Amino acid sequence: MLRVNSKTVEPGDTFLALKGPRTDGHDYINEAIEKGAACIIASHGEYPVKTIIVDDTRTYLAGYLKELNMAKLEKIKIVGVVGTGGKTLTSDIIYQLLNSLGVKTAYIGTNGFYCGEKHQKLKEATPDIYIIYDLINKAIDDECEFIIIEASSKAILQRHLEGIKFDACIFTNLILDNIKNKELYLNSKLDLFKKIKGSGYAIINKNDPQAEKFTLTQNKNIFYGTKDANYNVSRIKLFYDHTEFKINNFEINSPLIGSYNVYNYLAAFALINTLGFIEDDIIEATKHLVAPDGRYQNIMSNNRLIIIDYAFNPDTIKNVIKETKKFSEGKIITIVGCGGDRSKAKRPIIGKIVTDLSDYVIFTTDNPRHEKEEDILNDITMNLESNNFEKIISRKEAIKKGINMLAEKDILLILGKGHEDVQIIGNDEFPLKDYDEVIKDIKK
Numbered sequence: 001m002l003r004v005n006s007k008t009v010e011p012g013d014t015f016l017a018l019k020g021p022r023t024d025g026h027d028y029i030n031e032a033i034e035k036g037a038a039c040i041i042a043s044h045g046e047y048p049v050k051t052i053i054v055d056d057t058r059t060y061l062a063g064y065l066k067e068l069n070m071a072k073l074e075k076i077k078i079v080g081v082v083g084t085g086g087k088t089l090t091s092d093i094i095y096q097l098l099n100s101l102g103v104k105t106a107y108i109g110t111n112g113f114y115c116g117e118k119h120q121k122l123k124e125a126t127p128d129i130y131i132i133y134d135l136i137n138k139a140i141d142d143e144c145e146f147i148i149i150e151a152s153s154k155a156i157l158q159r160h161l162e163g164i165k166f167d168a169c170i171f172t173n174l175i176l177d178n179i180k181n182k183e184l185y186l187n188s189k190l191d192l193f194k195k196i197k198g199s200g201y202a203i204i205n206k207n208d209p210q211a212e213k214f215t216l217t218q219n220k221n222i223f224y225g226t227k228d229a230n231y232n233v234s235r236i237k238l239f240y241d242h243t244e245f246k247i248n249n250f251e252i253n254s255p256l257i258g259s260y261n262v263y264n265y266l267a268a269f270a271l272i273n274t275l276g277f278i279e280d281d282i283i284e285a286t287k288h289l290v291a292p293d294g295r296y297q298n299i300m301s302n303n304r305l306i307i308i309d310y311a312f313n314p315d316t317i318k319n320v321i322k323e324t325k326k327f328s329e330g331k332i333i334t335i336v337g338c339g340g341d342r343s344k345a346k347r348p349i350i351g352k353i354v355t356d357l358s359d360y361v362i363f364t365t366d367n368p369r370h371e372k373e374e375d376i377l378n379d380i381t382m383n384l385e386s387n388n389f390e391k392i393i394s395r396k397e398a399i400k401k402g403i404n405m406l407a408e409k410d411i412l413l414i415l416g417k418g419h420e421d422v423q424i425i426g427n428d429e430f431p432l433k434d435y436d437e438v439i440k441d442i443k444k
Contacts (some may be wrong), residue, residue, distance in 0.1 A: 002041075002064065003032070004130055011036030017043070018057050020128070021158055025057070058129075062163035065133045076140050078164065079271065081109075082151045082192045083172025083205075086264050088125075090172055091148045092292035093256075093268040098146055100285035101277055106139035108132065109150030111293050111419050115139050126155030129162060153188040161195065168201040168275070169193055170267050174210045177315070186210065193219060203271045205263070224270040231270040236262055238327040240305060240409070241298075250279050255289050257298055257307075258323050294418025296320070297435065301442040304406040308434045310418025312339065312366065314349045317415055321357040330409035331359040335402050336416050337395070338380055340371035347379040354389075358413070360405070361389040364398035366416045367424040395423065399437045414438070 003009045004018045006028035015032035017025030017040070029040055029047060039050040043057050054060045081091045088110045095114065098105040106115040108127070113120040113135050120135075126149065127135070139147045151161060151169075169192050179185045193202055196219050204214050206225035215221050223229040236259060237244040243254045245262050247269055254265055265286075272282055291297040299306040311320045317336065324332055334354045338347045354361045363380050365373045377391045392398040395417075402412045414434050421436075422429040 003037075004061070006032040006035065009035040009037050012038050014039040014041060016041040016057055016061055018061060019043075058159050058162065062129060062159070065129060066163040069133055069137065072137065072140050076136065076144060077146045077167040077275075078136070079146060079148045080151045080161075080166045080169040080192050080195070081148065081172065082153075082156075082169060082189045084175040086172035086260065086267070087150045087152075089261065089264040089292060089295050090170060090267050091150050092295070093265055093289065094148050094271060096289055097268060097272055097282060097285045100288045101272075101281060103146060104142070104144045105146040105148065106135070106142070106144045107148045108135055109148070111295075113138075115142050115144060118142070124152075124155065124160075125150050126152045126160050128158075129160050129164075132160060132164070151189075151192050153185055156188045156191050157184070161192070164195060165197045166192070166195050166200060167197055168203060168271055169196055170203040170271055171205055171208070171211070171214045172264070172267060173205055173208045186213065190214065201271070201274050203267060203274065205267065222270055222274050224266050231266060231273070233262060233266045240327055240329060241300060250283060252283060252286060254286055256291055256296075257327065258296055259326060260319075260323060261291075261296065292419075294420070294435070296323075297418075299435075299438055299442070301403075303408045304403075305411045306403065306406075306414065306438050306442075307411065308414045308418065308438065310416070312416045314346055314353055317350055318353050318357065320415065321354065321413065324411055324413060325357070328411050330407060330411065332357075332411050332413065333360045333362070333402050333405055334358040334413045334415065335362045335364055335395075335398050336413075337364045337366035338376055338416075339366045340369035340376055344379055347376065348381075348383045351380040351382075351384050351389075355384055355386045359388065362398045362402055363389060363391045364395045365393055365423070366395075367420075369424050370426060395432060395434075396437055399434065400441050403438065403441045 001013050002016055003013050004016050009015055009032045015037040017029055026042055033049055040047045041052045081087045091107060091109050095105050095107040110125040112122050136147055176182045193214055193216055196202060202219040202221045204211050204223050206223040206229045224231040226233055231247055233245055233247055235246045243257055243262060245252050269282060294308055294310050297308040309320050311317045336354055363377050373393045406412055417434055421433040423432040
């Protein structure tokens, strides 16, 4: 069997020395031989077992996996979702809608691998290519007809998707404000659209300034946006517990809240309709949508709204609070912290943003890692002149306090950890999931 991890090598296996961003498989060849590897595939070196030298071990692996799985891949359609923001939400909406339409669908992304009742955590939103193929095979064996893959720029640049062809790809948006190498970042996302099959579709956000660059002549290009697109959204009405809008001439009532969920839904609707599903069936399936884990996830309790979101940097935090203000009818209380061993310069910026935009703020711990919780909270609040905040080190206690403060029509935003189910303190991980704490507290 071909192995890329020396620790998993068994007698008689072939070990392929794969170079990654932090490690080089060539450094583990001797370990693989000691564990019984009968053959080594590498890009350089001489070894005391059968050795195959290739120009690029990653290209070799991509070709090997593609040839090995070619027949099986014909049994499933692969959809890629790429963009700066909205990948997780758009992917999840597609996943939910297709399953509601009776089309068994799997998902690979930030929230893990989902296939039927199976859920597997992933270390990366877009895992390495040998893991991708393993998950695709699991989906095929489970008789899935579609698999949705979130495609991060980092993964594309590291060639995690090399050799994989897509039946359709979605471009959500491109935000270049904080990107150092803008051309490299753009080209990484464009690369996915060069992997679309000859009969495949490119679903493109026409409102994005970079839309034209994603309009490649070899693809069947479908556009979505607010005007002059194949799929136009209009008459958006935001409510506390749902959203109403039109796509072309179809009235949509979505249980997902917030205007950016409208555009995520629009991309999903465009894709699914383009793939041949009729509008009325998609609209019926929409009734069953729920917010994905930790992504603007809304929980109603006694006419009070609690929203859990993964926003953890200044821009995303600002956007989430501003989005919430569009439909809020009462006070907005925000719970947020900053991760330890991460950029300290952002901490006072976050402190000012949340106190300026919220009625009240509870600063608490995120993942403190190797820093003292008190030091992180002091960094966040060091320059604040307002007094509409307090500091509570225990995240559990902060959530409990926030919920107890809510009056009717108020909104509690719990930001920073989203879908995460552990808190990292030092080198240890302790069970902690914002959603679980909320459910526990509102049931008391």
